[in-house]
Amino acid sequence: MAQIPVHExxxxxxxxxxxxxGLKKWKxxxxxxxxxxxxxxxNVDKQLCKDAIKELVNSGRLVYTYFGGSYIEVPxxxxxxN
Amino acid sequence: MAVDxxxxxxxxxxxxxxxxxxxxxxxxxAAEWNAMSNDLLGLLEQSYSEKMGHWKHGGxxxxxxxxxxxxxxxxxxxxKYPNISHFHTLRIxxxxxxxxxxxxxxxxCDIWDAHGSGLTNMHGSTGDIIFLGTRTEELEPVFNKLTAxxxxxxxxxxxxxxxxxxxxxxxxxxxxxxxxxxxxxITNKFQDELHxxxxxxxMKFKMSGCPNDCVASVARSDISIIGTWRDEIQVDxxxxxxxAKNGTxxxxxxxxxxxxxxxxxxxxxxxxxxxxxxxxxxxxxxMPKALAPGKDRGAVVLxxxxxxxxxxxxxxxxxxxxxxxxxxxxxxxxxxxIENMWDLWCEEGKNRERIGxxxxxxxMGNFLDSVGLEPIAxxxxxxxxxxxxxxxxxxEEGEEVEK
Ligand code: HEM
Ligand code: HEM
Ligand code: SF4
Ligand code: SF4
Numbered sequence: 001m002a003q004i005p006v007h008e009x010x011x012x013x014x015x016x017x018x019x020x021x022g023l024k025k026w027k028x029x030x031x032x033x034x035x036x037x038x039x040x041x042x043n044v045d046k047q048l049c050k051d052a053i054k055e056l057v058n059s060g061r062l063v064y065t066y067f068g069g070s071y072i073e074v075p076x077x078x079x080x081x082n
Numbered sequence: 083m084a085v086d087x088x089x090x091x092x093x094x095x096x097x098x099x100x101x102x103x104x105x106x107x108x109x110x111x112a113a114e115w116n117a118m119s120n121d122l123l124g125l126l127e128q129s130y131s132e133k134m135g136h137w138k139h140g141g142x143x144x145x146x147x148x149x150x151x152x153x154x155x156x157x158x159x160x161x162k163y164p165n166i167s168h169f170h171t172l173r174i175x176x177x178x179x180x181x182x183x184x185x186x187x188x189x190x191c192d193i194w195d196a197h198g199s200g201l202t203n204m205h206g207s208t209g210d211i212i213f214l215g216t217r218t219e220e221l222e223p224v225f226n227k228l229t230a231x232x233x234x235x236x237x238x239x240x241x242x243x244x245x246x247x248x249x250x251x252x253x254x255x256x257x258x259x260x261x262x263x264x265x266x267x268i269t270n271k272f273q274d275e276l277h278x279x280x281x282x283x284x285m286k287f288k289m290s291g292c293p294n295d296c297v298a299s300v301a302r303s304d305i306s307i308i309g310t311w312r313d314e315i316q317v318d319x320x321x322x323x324x325x326a327k328n329g330t331x332x333x334x335x336x337x338x339x340x341x342x343x344x345x346x347x348x349x350x351x352x353x354x355x356x357x358x359x360x361x362x363x364x365x366x367x368x369m370p371k372a373l374a375p376g377k378d379r380g381a382v383v384l385x386x387x388x389x390x391x392x393x394x395x396x397x398x399x400x401x402x403x404x405x406x407x408x409x410x411x412x413x414x415x416x417x418x419x420i421e422n423m424w425d426l427w428c429e430e431g432k433n434r435e436r437i438g439x440x441x442x443x444x445x446m447g448n449f450l451d452s453v454g455l456e457p458i459a460x461x462x463x464x465x466x467x468x469x470x471x472x473x474x475x476x477x478e479e480g481e482e483v484e485k
Contacts, residue, residue, distance in 0.1 A: 027240070028280035029428050054278060057147055064149030066140045069434050070239035070279030072149075075142065 004043050009035060010052040014061055018074055025071045028053055085117050089124035093131060109201065118199040118215050121163040128159075137169070144235075145225040149279040151235025152221060168217040169199070173210040173236035174228060175269065178262035179249040180205060189231050197224045208286075209246030209297070210236040241279035242272045246303075247289035248296040256366070257291030258309030258379035259407035265289050267411045281424070282431035282440075292375060293363045299387075299398070304437050305420070306384040306398045307407075311376035314356040315365070321372035322352045336365050380406045383416065385423065386438030396438040399446065403460035422453040 013031050020026075032049040053072065056062040063075045097106045109126075112119035129136055138156045145152065153171040160167035174190075190211060194200060199215035206212040211233075216224065225235065236244030245268045248254065250261030268287055269276070275285070288299030291309040299306035326332050332347045344358035345365060354365075356376075366373040383405065384398030405416060423437065426449070431440045441449045450457050459465045 027282075027433065028278070029282070032280075050274065050278070050280070053280075054147075054274075057149070057278070060146055063142055064144055064239070064279060065142050066154065066239045068140075069283055070149055070241065073142075 002043070003045065003048055004039055006048060006051045006055060009039070009044060009048055010055045012038060013049075013052055014056055017062060017072060021074055021076075025067070025073070027069065027071055031072065085113060085115060085120045087120060088113075089120070089127055091123050091127040094123065094127050112200040116195075116200045117165040118169070119201060121165040122169075122199065122201075122215065125157060125159065125163050125166060145221050148235060148277045150238045150241045150277055153238055155215075166199075166215065169215040170218065170221065171215070172198075172213040172221075172224065173206065173208060173238055173244065174213065175234045175236040175244050176205055176209055176211050176246075178247055178265040178269075179252050180209075181249075181252065186231075190233070193224060193227045193231070197227075207302075208236065208244055210244050235277070237276050237284075239279045240281045240283050241277065241285065242275040242281075243284055243286040244276070245269050245272075245287040245289070246297055248291050250289075250291040250309075254291060255370075256294065256309075256363070256375060258311055258375055259291060259381050261289040261291045261309070263409070264307065264407060264411060271412070271417075281428060283434045283436050285424075285437070293361050294367065300384060301387050301395070301397055302389055303387060303398070304385065306387065307381050308384065309375075309379065309381050310361050310404065311379045312404050313376035313378040315354055315359065315376060316374040317352060317354065318372050319351060322369060323350070325369050325372055330369065336368050339364055339368075380404050383419075386436075386441050388436045388438050392434050392436075393439055396436075396442070398438070399441070399463075400461045401455060403458070419453060419455070426452050 013035060016031065016034060017026055028049075031053065032046060035044050035049050035052070038044075053062075057064065057072070060075065062072050065071045065073050091106075094106045098104045098110075106123075109119050109123055113123055125136055136158050138158055139154065141154045141156075144150065151173050153173070155169040155171060157163055157166050157169060191200075191202070194202060194213050197216055197220045198213055201214040203212035203214060213224070228234070245265045247261035247265040248257075250257040250259075252262055265287075268289075275281075284304070286303040287305045287307070288297045288303035289307045290297050290299050293308060293310060295306075295308055297303075299308060322332070326347075326349070330336075332352070337345045337347050341362050341364070342355075342358045342360045344355040346353040352372075363375075366375065381404070382400060383402040385401050386396055387398040388396050401419065402416065405414070407414070427437050427440055430444070431437070432443075435443070444452075446461075447457065450461075462468055
């Protein structure tokens with residue numbers, strides 16, 4: 001089973017989150033489901049999704065946020081801070 | 083740092099009266115030198131007189147790479163109380179069983195005096211070391227100092243929460259397994275799940291060494307691992323007689339209080355029908371010198387309790403009535419069950435639905451089927467009194483009913 005490279009998946013996830021900023025709040029599991037749908041079950045598995053999220057968050061391109069539950073977002077100026 | 087602006091706090095002052103410790107006293111002590119604690123007094127007094135909270139919650143949290151451990155707080159009156167415009171909470175993973183050297187405690191306090199309000203909560207209901215109140219720009223510096231001192235952030239949000247346990251074998255003779263060792267192992271095994279929230283909602287592990295359940299895991303953890311035994315309660319008959327001689331009313335205090343109705347006392351010998359014992363610990367707690375848990379010890383695993391937040395409170399239900407808990411922990415079959423439960427809950431659970439609520443929604447039968455467990459009598463709260471539990475299949479097959 002040939003999986004796609006982590007950074008390719010990370011790019012795709014980043015685009016999903018960025019393109020829907022302000023429209024949709026993504027949880028880790030939502031990103032995973034959408035990725036498997038996009039690339040197909042044989043090309044992406046749960047571990048790969050975890051690794052891609054880890055790469056995005058460790059590099060600071062995406063951040064975790066909390067609104068009742070945990071979400072993953074593009075960093076932005078904090079609403080509650082204002 | 084000297085602090086001059088003092089607030090009048092007549093309502094808070096009431097809470098300094100009495101013989102017991104007072105959080106107001108502690109905040110005032112910190113306010114002598116810390117501007118955040120000083121503003122906190124002013125804000126609290128205002129909230130008490132208005133009967134209204136002035137905190138906002140949530141948003142971007144954490145240090146680089148982490149999705150848990152820091153809870154964002156802001157006051158909605160930042161002009162009036164500028165020093166607490168940010169007042170974030172840090173959860174720091176406590177050592178298993180909450181054992182510290184005094185040096186470790188001083189290290190923690192020094193870090194916090196330099197970067198926050200100086201106020202701590204040892205410990206929060208989650209079990210974590212709680213640092214109360216700091217600014218966003220202080221988060222990375224605090225985190226760096228904590229990790230340099232060997233500490234790490236704990237959980238918050240939709241992740242595995244900081245695993246927590248009773249002091250177990252370190253101090254307690256009732257411990258049926260090594261709660262501290264297992265907790266340390268679980269903390270390491272699930273580092274990824276602890277720091278990178280990927281669940282529908284929070285997921286708590288709590289480990290108690292015996293059914294006394296000193297960390298209340300049966301009531302407030304998604305996964306409760308509670309020590310128990312499967313052989314017979316150990317009895318030192320001579321000591322039982324001593325208790326009786328010294329004034330323990332064994333019939334009234336033990337026989338009649340036994341929920342399994344399985345103890346007899348004829349004034350000389352104590353007889354326990356262990357096949358009906360519910361492992362409640364009552365008799366052992368009353369005569370600790372005479373009775374002790376059996377020798378074949380392990381734990382029961384229960385799933386699904388929670389305190390009321392989104393929905394009402396739940397207690398855990400039995401999944402595995404008994405398993406041995408021995409090193410190497412990694413080889414226990416139990417992890418497979420955890421994985422199955424998480425897969426199912428992540429796939430089908432609703433946002434902010436705890437696993438106990440999920441089980442209620444889909445039904446215990448469906449849940450057991452999906453995670454690959456056979457329903458058994460031990461999973462029923464009161465199987466002998468429950469009119470909905472039938473045992474025909476056992477009789478049809480001509481087998482003896484297992485205990
Ligand atoms: C300002 C002084 C003190 C305060 C505020 C204080 C407070 C407390 C509190 C709140 C606990 C209970 C912890 C819990 O169960 O959650 C405790 C336990 C205890 N304290 Fe203190 N304490 C003080 C001084 C002392 C002193 C001077 C001694 C001994 C000379 C002492 C001996 C103990 C012992 C032995 C326990 C624990 C016993 C057990 O394990 O159940 N404390 N203390
Ligand atoms: C032979 C001497 C002592 C014995 C056997 C003893 C034993 C105990 C025990 C069994 C407890 C209850 C633990 C629990 O319920 O968790 C306790 C609590 C406590 N003991 Fe002692 N103790 C002794 C001497 C002292 C002395 C000399 C002090 C103080 C100077 C002290 C202070 C305390 C305190 C403050 C608590 C209650 C802490 C709490 O509320 O959790 N004890 N002790
Ligand atoms: S739960 Fe049991 S083993 Fe753990 S401290 Fe309490 S009495 Fe001891
Ligand atoms: S542990 Fe509880 S149920 Fe078992 S014999 Fe003792 S009192 Fe009875």
